[in-house]
Amino acid sequence: MLEAQGLNCIRDERALFTGLSFAIHPGELVQIEGPNGAGKTSLLRILAGLASSDGGDILWQGESTRRNRDRYNHSLLYIGHQAGVKAVLTPFENLSFFQKSSGKKDPDAIWSALSQVGLVGYEDVPVAQLSAGQHRRVALARLWLSDAPLWILDEPLTAIDKQGVEHLTRLFEQHAEKVGIVILTTHQDMMSTRCPIRKIKLDGGVWR
Numbered sequence: 001m002l003e004a005q006g007l008n009c010i011r012d013e014r015a016l017f018t019g020l021s022f023a024i025h026p027g028e029l030v031q032i033e034g035p036n037g038a039g040k041t042s043l044l045r046i047l048a049g050l051a052s053s054d055g056g057d058i059l060w061q062g063e064s065t066r067r068n069r070d071r072y073n074h075s076l077l078y079i080g081h082q083a084g085v086k087a088v089l090t091p092f093e094n095l096s097f098f099q100k101s102s103g104k105k106d107p108d109a110i111w112s113a114l115s116q117v118g119l120v121g122y123e124d125v126p127v128a129q130l131s132a133g134q135h136r137r138v139a140l141a142r143l144w145l146s147d148a149p150l151w152i153l154d155e156p157l158t159a160i161d162k163q164g165v166e167h168l169t170r171l172f173e174q175h176a177e178k179v180g181i182v183i184l185t186t187h188q189d190m191m192s193t194r195c196p197i198r199k200i201k202l203d204g205g206v207w208r
């Protein structure tokens with residue numbers, strides 16, 4: 001379970017949210033909603049440990065993430081706006097690099113992930129030469145390679161076509177069904193058929 005306890009986030013002397021508290025259980029698919037500038041990315045970065053809050057705490061499996069940062073980092077996969085994809089490398093090289101970071105070497109799994117995101121045939125093209133949607137797909141292919149139970153995804157559907165959005169939505173549902181947790185932001189409509197999407201809304205310093 002992931003718990004936010006009384007999180008405050010002040011940016012540029014503006015309170016994006018204060019006292020934000022929630023608990024997200026295994027099996028939940030959660031969308032953080034709100035208009036541009038409401039603080040969605042700020043919240044996801046705080047949850048992923050990439051930015052500091054201005055008060056409050058985050059608990060993973062009942063323990064403060066400040067106390068056991070390594071354990072928490074191994075439990076989560078964060079894909080943000082800067083998707084961590086190296087433009088000079090090919091999709092295959094990017095995914096090999098990601099795999100190695102978790103101590104694995106499994107080319108078959110990389111081929112399978114490339115197939116899931118429709119990039120077989122582009123595996124040896126430098127990412128810099130790919131389209132925006134294909135670039136995003138390289139980043140998202142990591143979802144098929146990750147064992148992390150907690151996925152924190154900032155706008156994963158941006159630049160993805162309609163069919164891709166449907167395919168990713170099925171993947172998010174499957175991850176939740178396998179008692180994972182998916183927390184994401186998107187401005188697109190997501191039609192989840194197998195798993196209700198819980199929404200947490202940020203708007204002008206208030207949340208619900």
Ligand SMILES: Nc1ncnc2c1ncn2[C@@H]1O[C@H](COP(=O)(O)OP(=O)(O)OP(=O)(O)O)[C@@H](O)[C@H]1O
Nearest residue numbers: 011012016034035036037038039040041042043185
């Ligand atoms: N490090 C920072 N320093 C100063 N201001 C920041 C910082 N990070 C975010 N902000 C400000 O906080 C506000 C919220 O930004 P954030 O990116 O979290 O919004 P968002 O809800 O994700 O927006 P969008 O829907 O446009 O992606 C913005 O006004 C932004 O300029």
